[in-house]
Amino acid sequence: MVQRKGVSLSLVDSPEYTNIDKVQSLMQGIFDLGYDKNIDTDVFWQDSALCAETDPDIFFPEKGGSTAPAMSICQQCTVRSECLEYALSHDIRHGIWGGMSDNDRRRASRERRRARQMEA
Numbered sequence: 001m002v003q004r005k006g007v008s009l010s011l012v013d014s015p016e017y018t019n020i021d022k023v024q025s026l027m028q029g030i031f032d033l034g035y036d037k038n039i040d041t042d043v044f045w046q047d048s049a050l051c052a053e054t055d056p057d058i059f060f061p062e063k064g065g066s067t068a069p070a071m072s073i074c075q076q077c078t079v080r081s082e083c084l085e086y087a088l089s090h091d092i093r094h095g096i097w098g099g100m101s102d103n104d105r106r107r108a109s110r111e112r113r114r115a116r117q118m119e120a
């Protein structure tokens with residue numbers, strides 16, 4: 001059984017699964033890692049996720065792997081800002097979300113914190 005970040009891929013690789021099922025399963029696996037402590041039900045945007053129409057694996061590249069294919073899809077996605085806000089607000093640390101890598105998101109979070117401190 002193949003495991004990736006706590007997600008069993010044997011089930012999601014079965015032919016009965018659609019890409020949206022795969023993405024939702026991968027997302028659920030990520031949330032199961034503990035990032036969902038305060039998850040709300042505001043995930044309407046996932047219905048329009050462009051990544052659901054592609055290979056979800058490219059959004060979780062191996063260490064050192066290219067993020068370009070996923071980034072390219074995110075650039076065309078109509079729910080990019082909602083996706084990015086979701087990942088930032090839930091401190092999701094794996095995968096490409098909203099056209100940003102984990103490092104990009106950490107940098108964005110730091111900049112937001114700094115900006116809030118400046119306003120205070």
Ligand code: SF4
Pocket residue numbers: 048049050051052059073074075077078079080081083084096097098099
């Ligand atoms: S921005 Fe990227 S990761 Fe987010 S829903 Fe769209 S395609 Fe998927």
